[in-house]
Amino acid sequence: MFEIAILLLPVAAASGWFVASKHYTGKAKKPSNEYEGYFKGLNYLLNEQPDKAINVFIDLLNVDDETIETHLALGTLFRQRGEVEKAIRLHQNLIARPQISHETRANVLNELGLDYMRAGLLDRAESIFLELEKKSSHQVKAIHQLLSIFQQESEWLKAIDYASKLELATQKQPLLLSHLHCEAALFYKNMGESTLTQTHLKKALKIDAMCIRAHLIDAEILMEKAQYKQALNILLKMAELDKRFAPLYIDLIVTCFDDLGRDKQKFHFLANLQSDTNSTAVLSRFIKVLVEKKGVEEASAFMKNKLLKHPSKSLLKLYAQVDHKIEHEEFDFLRTVINKLEDEPLTFQCKHCGFTSIDLNWCCPSCKEWGGIEPVTV
Ligand SMILES: [Zn+2]
Secondary structure (H helix, E strand, O other): OHHHHHHHHHHHHHHHHHHHHHHHHOOOOOOHHHHHHHHHHHHHHHOOOHHHHHHHHHHHOOOOOOOHHHHHHHHHHHHHOOOHHHHHHHHHHHHOOOOOOHHHHHHHHHHHHHHHHHHOOHHHHHHHHHHHOOOHHHHHHHHHHHHHHHHHOOOHHHHHHHHHHHHHHHOOOHHHHHHHHHHHHHHHHHHOOHHHHHHHHHHHHHHOOOOHHHHHHHHHHHHHOOOHHHHHHHHHHHHHHOHHHHHHHHHHHHHHHHHHOOHHHHHHHHHHHHHHOOOHHHHHHHHHHHHHHHOHHHHHHHHHHHHHHOOOHHHHHHHHHHHHHOOOHHHHHHHHHHHHOOOOOOEEEEOOOOOEEOOOOOEOOOOOOEOOEEEEEO
16 A cells, blocks of 8 residues: 555646646646546546556646656655666657757756666667767766766776866865776776886876875786886885775785795784784795794794784684784683684775675775775774
């Protein structure tokens, strides 16, 4: 019953408007087919056929610049309720009416474009917003939608073009643009186009010199070419820029140090980084080199100290792994139990909408903002 009541909402709006408009315009005489249609619609309502009733009422409404708001409100209601097909039919029907003004037609086109977006018909939405982009009154809104379409289609060059247009029009969004250049760089990297890859990475860094993602892609490319010295320079710069992302680059740094045979530098770097962050990923790499350089006993004492200051499951597991050489029945038992404890996963959270995930998404799947997701446990 509740479902039916919900379904009848737009119908009530339409029929209410129908009655009110007839009352206030004071038309004494109506064409008989209009009355017939109205009662036909009511009949559908009484017989619990709201879809048919809606169609009748929509056909009954006169379409002109005064009543257009009612039609548009109905269309929005349909779209918001997920009844996109009905919204599309209503808006297509409105556009076909010759009596509406150019400005009204543009408003209806905008709504139809939004319907197509909601229905996932991106190519149709694209052609509508390309048309609306030419109208100054709808330009910014159209650019927003086109940018969204090109991102969804992974058309990164077009997306860059529209992000630049939006930046010009609204004077914001530099973060988005640097991420789009990163996407374009990855696209060209996969195509084996190294010059274009570098062009887009440079553009990303020009827009946002702190763009961790662009630095990361750059370093990975250099490591693939065994240019560990240059890669290490970039990675160490990243570690200075943003320590929160350490779990993402710590293994790359360790690999570079190892390939360059810089053991001493690696030890000092990890010792400093672990004292500056509370990252378990960093601490576990440090413990490994501490055992190698200073032995199990010193590493064990270090971990005991850490555990007393910051007791946590992940540190307890690290401690159990360090002390694996201690032969004692009781400790063996505890170590077995501790090692069975589940790892605390690395998690990320969007600073705009609070969305959390265990995967790093540079573009938030929930609010679609770029670069807002940061590690919360490290
Ligand atoms: Zn978000």
